[in-house]
Amino acid sequence: MVCQATDIPGSINIFLSIVVLKGFKPNICPSHYFLHLHIIFVTHQDQAAHMFNLILFGPPGSGKGTQSEKLVEKYGLIHLSTGNLLREEISNRTPLGLEAKNFIDRGQLVPDEVVIGMIDSSLEMHKDASGFLFDGFPRTVAQAHALDRLLALKRTEISIVLALEVTEEELIQRLLNRGKTSGRSDDNDEAIIHKRFTVYNNETAPVADYYKKAHKFKAIPGEGSVNEIFASLRKAIDMALAS
Ligand code: B4P
Numbered sequence: 127m128v129c130q131a132t133d134i135p136g137s138i139n140i141f142l143s144i145v146v147l148k149g150f151k152p153n154i155c156p157s158h159y160f161l162h163l164h165i166i167f168v169t170h171q172d173q174a175a176h177m178f179n180l181i182l183f184g185p186p187g188s189g190k191g192t193q194s195e196k197l198v199e200k201y202g203l204i205h206l207s208t209g210n211l212l213r214e215e216i217s218n219r220t221p222l223g224l225e226a227k228n229f230i231d232r233g234q235l236v237p238d239e240v241v242i243g244m245i246d247s248s249l250e251m252h253k254d255a256s257g258f259l260f261d262g263f264p265r266t267v268a269q270a271h272a273l274d275r276l277l278a279l280k281r282t283e284i285s286i287v288l289a290l291e292v293t294e295e296e297l298i299q300r301l302l303n304r305g306k307t308s309g310r311s312d313d314n315d316e317a318i319i320h321k322r323f324t325v326y327n328n329e330t331a332p333v334a335d336y337y338k339k340a341h342k343f344k345a346i347p348g349e350g351s352v353n354e355i356f357a358s359l360r361k362a363i364d365m366a367l368a369s
Pocket of ligand 1: 187212312
């Protein structure tokens, strides 16, 4: 079997050069070794192309976290919640957590570079995932661009964005209720909750237009029982998977 040097992607040539420089001598002829590496590369590419990547979008308290738990169980996706990742950093009192707390306590968004860095490392940690559920990310257009770039590096993309729609009165009730038991500093104070809505309208709502232009956006009614909303989300996902 003959394999031509022009068939081999540049990155693999570089990889092989490093391996050879480090003294590794494959016990097969170089052309077959290249072919073997090429097959590994193509297999990895195919897996990435078939990933299902979902964004669960919506204002604070719309039920992203609640529904994400059920969706990851149903579809076997890896759950990436920037809110949860940030709260973990805060409870571990890391420098990143201490910086993030200042923003969260005031109802503001944590700087883009911090959350993008967290998502980048999480994607790296789950190289073999069949897909991701992004919960609470992206929250700015800059984050949406960064996510597109990170996924393109993995030769995959966002499959669908499902946006939970809930009225502001209902959101306030849910957040104040959660604040009674969650101990979350950003849920206890109505002024902070209003600040979060202002930030959402100014910085996060434009993310919806970004995905509408890409024909990936679908609104889902976010009021009703948790199971009713879950059924609507499942219907939208199953349609996207079938298309
Ligand atoms: P998040 O942790 O993302 O949380 P959230 O938007 O407040 O809530 P979620 O929509 O997940 O609501 P949940 O299911 O819990 O963000 C927290 C903060 O972290 C942000 O304000 C920001 O500062 C920072 N942050 C996070 N990501 C960031 C990013 N990408 N960039 C910058 N900063 C970032 O539901 C809320 C309540 O409603 C719960 O009590 C739940 O039980 C209840 N509920 C859910 N569904 C219900 C239903 N159908 N009926 C009645 N109640 C319901």
